[in-house]
């Protein structure tokens with residue numbers, strides 16, 4: 472089969488290098504769409520066959536018709552929703568790897584909650600009103616704030632003070648869970664109906680992680696609210712006795728997506744963002760229904776990927792392998808939207 476008839480393409484940001492490196496390893500043509508300031512950077516890499524520039528990421532729809540005759544398959548990642556928004560993703564006319572129906576469930580905190588509950592995955596308790604809250608709480612705005620502008624409150628008065636200047640009037644109040652954050656990177660194959668854990672990461676979130684490096688007494692004195700803006704990732708492996716539940720949570724999430732979202736449900740790469748408490752329970756804070764950037768730690772292989780594949784397989788390469796299998800079995804319609 473001549474896979475070079477197909478071009479795997481993505482936006483130049485987030486996990487684009489991993490996705491296109493993986494696509495080239497599986498012999499696809501590769502194409503990157505980016506902004507002029509990043510063109511030079513991406514042209515350094517020989518596994519990217521073509522770099523196309525657009526003035527801003529939001530201009531993506533304007534290049535769609537040029538790409539129509541290239542047999543392009545778009546691989547979405549975190550920048551797609553961040554810079555294009557859900558509607559532009561849904562309206563994309565090029566072949567899109569994934570199920571667009573999942574976008575609404577990923578975006579809406581109420582829908583996420585319903586999905587996680589249906590999957591019997593614990594979530595941090597959430598409160599309709601501060602009167603009922605158990606402290607400390609974390610207050611999060613709706614929408615893809617990406618951890619910016621959240622605040623913590625250790626008692627009601629502190630909440631009342633901080634909410635006055637909070638930027639968003641749509642927010643949720645959650646119990647703050649003290650534990651180890653762990654982001655689990657899954658891949659579910661719609662072709663074989665099987666689930667793999669490919670890797671895991673923790674995030675470095677400034678300045679939440681920076682605050683931990685100064686003594687508690689000084690933390691009190693400087694009175695800084697932690698910010699959860701992510702700037703990098705580090706690897707972590709999980710206690711092996713917790714791995715069965717990690718796999719089961721992923722399977723339950725996929726099963727309930729087929730019931731709640733659509734027959735196709737969730738497939739391809741996704742991530743469950745969890746916090747693990749001292750009683751070894753997972754609390755899920757979010758589902759990302761796409762490749763997450765923490766997988767960039769494992770552009771070759773990972774301590775988990777190696778158990779599923781004989782060769783080095785990153786999440787980016789795993790996506791290309793799935794597309795390749797779908798092409799050779801004539802089943803592309805199962806994985807494209």
Ligand code: AMP
Nearest residue numbers: 484485549550553617701703704764765
């Ligand atoms: P970017 O294209 O880097 O601006 O990122 C797009 C989206 O992905 C933003 O919402 C970021 O918060 C998220 N993101 C980017 N890099 C990472 C990372 N290394 N770990 C977790 N999330 C990330």
Ligand code: AMP
Nearest residue numbers: 595609617618645646647648699756757
């Ligand atoms: P999110 O935007 O929901 O991915 O959250 C961003 C970051 O805030 C997470 O990576 C955690 O570090 C922190 N966080 C969010 N929710 C909670 C919670 N309920 N308890 C403790 N930390 C949280």
